Amino acid sequence: MNSYPTKTESKPTTPKPKNWKRFLGEPVRPITDAWETERQDFVCLPRLPAILTPVQAGWLLGFTDEAIGILVRDGLLVALGGAKPDDSKRFSSAYILQLSLNREWLDAATNAVYQSRAKVPGNEEISPINK
Numbered sequence: 001m002n003s004y005p006t007k008t009e010s011k012p013t014t015p016k017p018k019n020w021k022r023f024l025g026e027p028v029r030p031i032t033d034a035w036e037t038e039r040q041d042f043v044c045l046p047r048l049p050a051i052l053t054p055v056q057a058g059w060l061l062g063f064t065d066e067a068i069g070i071l072v073r074d075g076l077l078v079a080l081g082g083a084k085p086d087d088s089k090r091f092s093s094a095y096i097l098q099l100s101l102n103r104e105w106l107d108a109a110t111n112a113v114y115q116s117r118a119k120v121p122g123n124e125e126i127s128p129i130n131k
Contacts, residue, residue: 052091057096060093
């Protein structure tokens, strides 16, 4: 006599969420942009360089290099060496990492960037929260 079931039972499947790959920690789209690859390589360095460019500082803080310029202009971010407004800026990585851990500073910096961009004609409806 055969003790095996004659009919195979299938498990009920639950529908996957629309963006199910995000739940697995996989990128939804592959990284194809060379700039994005460079950013990820920089952020994953075991040790950061002591002096950072505005782009690198922006990568660590989550701002664009344009926003870094706004923060320097508004006095929320201090460049090394007392550079003049026209000079290229450099930042201490220790200083940038310390700011990245300060929630109050990040809040003030984000608000300053939004307010600066809202002053540009055509950008009146920029809000800190996407509606």
